[in-house]
Amino acid sequence: MADKRTRLTREQVLAAGVELADAVGIDGVTMRKLGQALCVEAMSLYHHVANKEQLLDGMTDLVYTEIQLPQDTDWRTAMQVRAHSLRDTLNRHPWALRLVGSRTSPGDATVRHHDAVLGTLRRAGFPLALAAHAFSVLDAYIYGFAVQEQALPFDSEEAPTELATAILAQFPTNQYPYLAELTARYAEDTGYAYVQEFTFGLDLILDGLERALAVGAPPYTPARE
């Protein structure tokens, strides 16, 4: 965690913030603890960030840096790669999701990322309105999926066999029959992986977009373009 005697930079502060948040959760990120991680008193940090708000903004933007920009292959696989990269990143820094929901001023990396995605779609022949729609659906889905994944009472990567039954036990079977049915199914299905769930929705959306692109006219938009 940062050697003793170098002058601090804003970048170091933000990076340490990300690292700390990963380790102890976003609520564990306090100015004093962050200072400690950097061998510095809490108040010294205020020469590199205006306040904690801005620290969190910077951390959020730094996370965006990790997301793979879409490459210039066909738009579909480009979107797929980006989607998985975004999901991975959000899983690697679970706290980031809570921040994007409350931050209204996007950082530099954030804007660059959005522009790149939009560009990939436009160059692939998406009319402007459809490109905007596509961006909106895709991002909404990815973020929402990440929210759900975090709300799950188990780690989404491991086989949920016993866990599912534990959850099942929480609510009375007869009162919530459909949930019970579902949980039972997952409990017995040992091969189940949550990635499949993500891929299903993603492909469904990409199919829809492909169809919309083929038809030509983006629906639900005042005719212009």
Add this chain to the structure above:
Amino acid sequence: MADKRTRLTREQVLAAGVELADAVGIDGVTMRKLGQALCVEAMSLYHHVANKEQLLDGMTDLVYTEIQLPQDTDWRTAMQVRAHSLRDTLNRHPWALRLVGSRTSPGDATVRHHDAVLGTLRRAGFPLALAAHAFSVLDAYIYGFAVQEQALPFDSEEAPTELATAILAQFPTNQYPYLAELTARYAEDTGYAYVQEFTFGLDLILDGLERALAVGAPPYTPARE
């Protein structure tokens, strides 16, 4: 805000919490202020909730109460009505979204809601796996859309004409050409409403589900059922 001399109940506390959060935001909800709103000292609240965690859990579940359960019409319009109701509710209580992402133990209303949605799909003929997939995509989309709506630097309901240009001014046009193009378009299109964006994605997903239902076999699932 609650008359003087009635004994407090847990329900009153939670309702006051929701009201307070709506008024001053979730960070403004402190035990002392909540107590004040109920004409009671902060510590008295601890006789009705174990700690602040549990207060937030209860508030989250109370919000779920407001979401319209799907009626027993055809599944498609049922899902549409529910989707819009969920979005409205999340917009009415913007703080709730941040909570669902961090809460892992669902409340009673939450579970009931999930069961009802699942039930509607099952009764409409969705195989179990497809019903689960459908639930996952839809909820992910709705939550994610709400996240994006909140991250927008403007109120999603009003015409963003001048606002868009203000945003546009933030980042250099030449550096982010596609975003600039998009923002310019929205600035000139006075008839634009953000609901259309929501409806586009929702219909796209519902179309996809309808097709998957027609085909019969849910993709991406180990063959069983």
Add this chain to the structure above:
DNA sequence: CGTTGTAAACTTACGATGTAAGAGTGCGCC
């Protein structure tokens, strides 16, 4: 009626947090 048990509300207190204000400290440039 007084007595008493108990659930609900209150009082006090503590450690942690974000940060305002101002006082050191050390490095680069004259």
Add this chain to the structure above:
DNA sequence: GGCGCACTCTTACATCGTAAGTTTACAACG
């Protein structure tokens, strides 16, 4: 050398969640 400035530290305060212990008021009983 010494001046200026960028950085850091010290001290202090209001506010937060909540632990511990005390007071209050009402219901049940003699």
